[in-house]
Amino acid sequence: DQLLKWTGSTANLAALGGAPPSRAGALTAYKNFIVLIDTTEMEIRYPSRVRWSGLNNSEDWPAANFTPLYLSGGQIAKGFGKIRDQLYIFLDKSIHQMAYTGNNTSPFVFSVLAPNVGAVSGQAVVTIDTGCFFLGPKGPYLFQGSDPVYIGAPIEGTWKTVNQSRLQYAIGCHNPLYNEVWWLFSTGAGTTYDTTLVYNYVNETWSIFQFGITPTCCGQFF
Numbered sequence: 001d002q003l004l005k006w007t008g009s010t011a012n013l014a015a016l017g018g019a020p021p022s023r024a025g026a027l028t029a030y031k032n033f034i035v036l037i038d039t040t041e042m043e044i045r046y047p048s049r050v051r052w053s054g055l056n057n058s059e060d061w062p063a064a065n066f067t068p069l070y071l072s073g074g075q076i077a078k079g080f081g082k083i084r085d086q087l088y089i090f091l092d093k094s095i096h097q098m099a100y101t102g103n104n105t106s107p108f109v110f111s112v113l114a115p116n117v118g119a120v121s122g123q124a125v126v127t128i129d130t131g132c133f134f135l136g137p138k139g140p141y142l143f144q145g146s147d148p149v150y151i152g153a154p155i156e157g158t159w160k161t162v163n164q165s166r167l168q169y170a171i172g173c174h175n176p177l178y179n180e181v182w183w184l185f186s187t188g189a190g191t192t193y194d195t196t197l198v199y200n201y202v203n204e205t206w207s208i209f210q211f212g213i214t215p216t217c218c219g220q221f222f
Helices: 153-159 164-169
Strands: 004-006 013-015 023-030 033-041 044-052 066-068 077-083 086-091 095-100 108-114 126-128 131-136 139-143 171-175 180-185 195-200 205-209
Touching: 023 044, 023 077, 033 077, 044 077, 077 126, 077 131, 086 131, 126 171, 126 180, 131 171, 131 180, 139 153, 153 195, 153 205, 164 180
Parallel strands: none
Antiparallel strands: 004 013, 023 033, 033 044, 044 066, 077 086, 086 095, 095 108, 126 131, 131 139, 171 180, 180 195, 195 205
16 A cells, blocks of 8 residues: 555544555565565565665655566565564565665565465464465465475365455464464455464464354454
């Protein structure tokens, strides 16, 4: 969506200054830069482009501060995952690392870590201290900086009921009090979040909930 900022003085949002892309699929903060993926610039969409702001300035967008993710032709950048001090970019068919160099001219280098598996939804990438959980077309995976590990074998029957056309809207969140990752998605021909998968990553066990309600998001509050 359009890039917005909060001024700190009122409850209102304002457009981000400095001529950033008109839209982006996702953003994150990394090494004192704002990083965007799947950008729209001058009415042209660049689905696998990564663009970053000036250092310590979210309203400075140098024209040269971008790169296409190579070997990703036709792919769409979906979301970010962070493991400790490392940033990863999840596309729909691959996973890339965005590594910080410390060089003023070329602050980042990019490498492909998983060329054959990607995320169906950026909002369903859930980070814990030791890795990133995400949903691929086949089901749930755990990514820890190398080859993703498929963890969905016990719930393959449930996964077959997923509305594949709406997987792009799946959302996830972390429930650290109980060592759980939650994913909300639609099943059958449904268009609402009618089913929740819960994975306990300590016990490596699954639970499936169908609450009879239609949530629109999930989060945590302590």
